[in-house]
Amino acid sequence: MKAVSKKIAIELYKKVYLIRSAERGIINNYKRNVMKSPMHMSMGEEAIIAGVCQALRRQDQALGTYRSHGLYLAKTGETDGFFAEMYGKASGNAGGKAGSMFLSRPSAGLVGVSAVVATTIPVAAGVAYANKVKRNGKITTVFFGDGAIEEGAFWESLNFACLKKVPLLFVCEDNGFAIHAGEAARHGYKSIADIVGKFESNVFTSSSTDPEVIFEIATKAINMIKKTKKPSFLHLKYYRYLEHVGVGEDFAVGYRPKSEFKKWMKADPMKLMRGNLLKKGIREEAIMQLEKIIDKKVERSISLAENAPDPAKSELYKNVFYEKG
Numbered sequence: 310m311k312a313v314s315k316k317i318a319i320e321l322y323k324k325v326y327l328i329r330s331a332e333r334g335i336i337n338n339y340k341r342n343v344m345k346s347p348m349h350m351s352m353g354e355e356a357i358i359a360g361v362c363q364a365l366r367r368q369d370q371a372l373g374t375y376r377s378h379g380l381y382l383a384k385t386g387e388t389d390g391f392f393a394e395m396y397g398k399a400s401g402n403a404g405g406k407a408g409s410m411f412l413s414r415p416s417a418g419l420v421g422v423s424a425v426v427a428t429t430i431p432v433a434a435g436v437a438y439a440n441k442v443k444r445n446g447k448i449t450t451v452f453f454g455d456g457a458i459e460e461g462a463f464w465e466s467l468n469f470a471c472l473k474k475v476p477l478l479f480v481c482e483d484n485g486f487a488i489h490a491g492e493a494a495r496h497g498y499k500s501i502a503d504i505v506g507k508f509e510s511n512v513f514t515s516s517s518t519d520p521e522v523i524f525e526i527a528t529k530a531i532n533m534i535k536k537t538k539k540p541s542f543l544h545l546k547y548y549r550y551l552e553h554v555g556v557g558e559d560f561a562v563g564y565r566p567k568s569e570f571k572k573w574m575k576a577d578p579m580k581l582m583r584g585n586l587l588k589k590g591i592r593e594e595a596i597m598q599l600e601k602i603i604d605k606k607v608e609r610s611i612s613l614a615e616n617a618p619d620p621a622k623s624e625l626y627k628n629v630f631y632e633k634g
């Protein structure tokens with residue numbers, strides 16, 4: 310692995326820490342029932358999100374799933390609209406109508422995310438195809454869980470993207486579970502990387518939780534899209550720290566042992582990235598200062614969201630599809 314510069318390492322840590330800090334803010338307040346949106350937390354997946362987003366330019370696009378707090382924060386860097394959206398307030402990024410599961414910010418390249426498994430994959434293939442036709446040089450990324458591979462939409466999109474050679478980066482974030490169902494109960498195949506490798510694509514795999522490693526792989530994958538004019542596919546393993554939906558642990562359910570969590574925690578993305586900064590000679594006090602700034606930004610956004618007005622009644626039917634009846 311080539312050494313990542315100090316500048317990029319700091320940017321990676323800022324992304325990872327922002328995601329962790331923002332989600333801590335959600336956990337601390339969610340139990341007061343002030344945020345009405347179901348929460349699918351990003352904790353554990355930060356290396357993937359930070360690493361891939363760091364390899365993208367602002368104008369490059371991303372689409373994701375209901376588990377996209379991290380993606381929104383890494384792609385936009387903003388927290389005011391994020392938290393107001395969690396609180397369903399008028400100042401929310403989508404006026405309080407999207408909540409946690411439908412985040413978007415096209416101006417920062419976040420095209421959209423969806424609560425319906427696999428639905429943004431064909432949209433991403435279309436966005437990437439449009440970029441190819443327009444010759445604008447943009448790269449599109451689509452993040453999805455391993456459960457999405459069981460949907461026909463994934464295979465149709467993969468085939469279309471490889472046939473038309475669109476500038477698309479597929480990112481499979483594989484935590485081994487679809488809600489509580491493990492791989493053995495779902496997969497009729499041995500290795501997704503082997504299968505996708507038979508398509509006209511560039512395939513990369515990793516189970517690293519080091520944001521620097523993921524950044525390097527994502528950079529290679531993007532360079533390969535440009536060089537070969539074929540889509541790239543990342544198969545990346547991670548461990549979901551919290552329950553499928555909600556802000557607590559779920560080890561008592563019995564589908565996965567806490568010992569696994571403890572093993573993955575030894576290579577926690579935030580811990581690894583903090584260690585990387587220290588190894589690069591960045592001082593502990595400088596890191597703490599950076600963390601303090603991010604925590605303050607999160608606290609301020611939460612306070613603004615708490616005190617923001619609800620959307621006006623007159624806004625209820627604006628920008629939504631509904632049947633008059």
Ligand SMILES: Cc1ncc(C[n+]2csc(CCOP(=O)(O)OP(=O)(O)O)c2C)c(N)n1
Pocket residue numbers: 376424425426427453454455456457458484486487488553
């Ligand atoms: C089309 C569709 N089928 C079923 C569901 C219910 N559902 C929500 S999340 C989920 C599991 C998806 O697992 P995975 O894609 O691996 O993502 P993860 O939640 O692990 O990030 C399911 C089945 C849904 N939202 N959409």
